[in-house]
Amino acid sequence: MKKIEILETTLRDGSYPINFSFNAADTSLICKELETAGFRYIEIGHGVGLNASNQGKGVAAQTDEEYMVAAEEVLKKAKYGMFCIPGIAKIEDIDLAAEHNMGFIRIGTNVTEVPSSKEYVKRAKEHDIFVTANFMKSYALDAQQLAKKVALSEKYGVDVVYIVDSAGGMFSKDIEEYYEAIRKVSDITLGFHGHDNLGLAVSNSIESAKMGIKFIDSSLQGLGRSSGNASTEILIAALLKLGFKLDIDFLKVLDIGQEYIQPLLTNKGVMPLDIVSGYAEFHSSYMHHIQKYSSKYKVRPELLIIEMCKINKVDLDENILRAIAKKIKKEEHLYLGKYAFNRYIGREQDE
Template sequence: MKLLDTTLRDGSYVINFQFSVDDTRQIARELDEAGIDFIEVGHGVGLGASRKGEGVARETDEAYMKATADTVKNGSWGMFCIPGIAELPDLDSAIDHDMDFVRLGVSIDRVDAAEAFVARAKKAGMFVAVNFMKSYSRPPTEFAKACATAGAFGADIAYVVDSAGNMLPQTVEDYITATRDATDIALGFHAHNNLGLANANALKAMELGVEVIDSSLQGMGRCTGNTITEHFVAILDRMGHEHDYDLFRLMDTSELLVRPFLTQVGLDSVDLACGLAGFHSSYMSVIRDACIAHNVDPRVLIMDLCEQTRDTAPAGLVDELAREISAQDTKNNFRHRFPLRQYFGQEQDIL
């Protein structure tokens, strides 16, 4: 089992993609010296995202590439890439910077969108992952078929991605078991912590033989964040699991370099509702607009929407549901619960 730390990528959502090149150098250097196998950097939405209007990062993709390439000497470094937001020339730029790996984010229904990117990256000698966003939105058997297709394209690894922090340990086992029965492609696991299960789910994935586990320092990541790097390594120690990670260096990096970026105190119940329902936070702006217009509880609206679909959030449907909720109950209005400074984004519309 290897660790992929995504603090400098998924964690960037928390600060609206404002990591500087100095932040990137410092944190990447410490992760590298602490023995982390894969270090992911750049815009949270991936290559080309600033250009495509998915939130403007503090630095260019190329600046993040150069900073990391100059810093990481022991492990591997890479970036995220959503075909349709990223274009092949974006990947070519990464290749020119000798990037070690790329992770392609696609939906299960659009695995074909990854094919050209896999081919280009593999031709350049990259390690290639296909991350199936919102994996829980399709049954395990459909997920397994998509993983087999990714393997046929030449991808090195396919990812179970719990985008909304909706999975239980048994759910993780269902997806991994179904995939092992269908294909021999290596598997990775990316958790979110909406139900407080990111570490437990990552542990279950490791026990089932998943080859790469994602994590981030302080659990810094979109919405409620990810598996916590330093906690997960401590769990490995507690289990007597042999590894080469420097726990105390990770703890120091987490406290000195990452914790200062975190300003939210306490937990947001809207995030919990997202995990319970399986709602992806990239659709939150649609929920927010409907809740403000009709003065309804976003948690109730999220739950009602996800009873009908977890794939998308059509504005017309959301507005209709909000009107129905408003007609039934006007007592509990929670507009103040929205973290209005937080990035919501719309990249799931591309997927």
């Protein structure tokens, strides 16, 4: 089996469901524990990335620099990194990262907006920082189109390109199509970041590793945005069972997840809107708009998600969403019948 790297993202992506409340002490402690367990790539900080607290994306418990210091002071072997979305992050944030010996930086753009990463990649490479290009909402492009974006990122100088299942709606065959198309134009190192809206994050991660994708993201207990990520504990168990060679202490990982992350979990079960988001490939960052117009026009939010994604899976235009809500309200019986939601109509009438 080819060697893979598990990039542990609990302290970054896992911060979403706990309102970005990991503090400096948490960061230091969990970073040290993860390093001891054998992880070599540990992502920290605000879930949305550098400068997000200053851009109205939710205020994290610490500043970016405080997170950097917390990781820098305790890590001896592992690299720590942070997320960076051009337009939210300032290019000067990369200079700050370099001052604190950041080992890697993940520059995330919607897959349709890769050119916006160019200057950020250039600045990071000037500081000799390891750079991944994370193609958010990868599913918005077909395999050949995405492969062209990979060639563009490679030209900019990135070290790794990530296929990102932002809505947790991909199947392994989709990832394989992307992989094969990319390999026709580039031999760049690839990564996969999966969400679990359809319960496929671990299996998709395993299939990615089997087909030759080197970097796989996961988080302890699957903690993450929307339905969460591939569970680090389950992923490692499955990979070891399949014969992958991992320099990671499996039992130590189980202990870290149980001691530090399990107490943060709320047993909410599987949320319907998360499942529908995976079905339609809808990014949860726009959910507040869905709730707004669902409430205003008294239509099911599931229908708004599905119909909006038929038009655009990358961005959400409120004018378009408003028009969809009005149309659904006018012809609600047709939409409900189409998705077999009409069973709810009878139930409500009986009540």
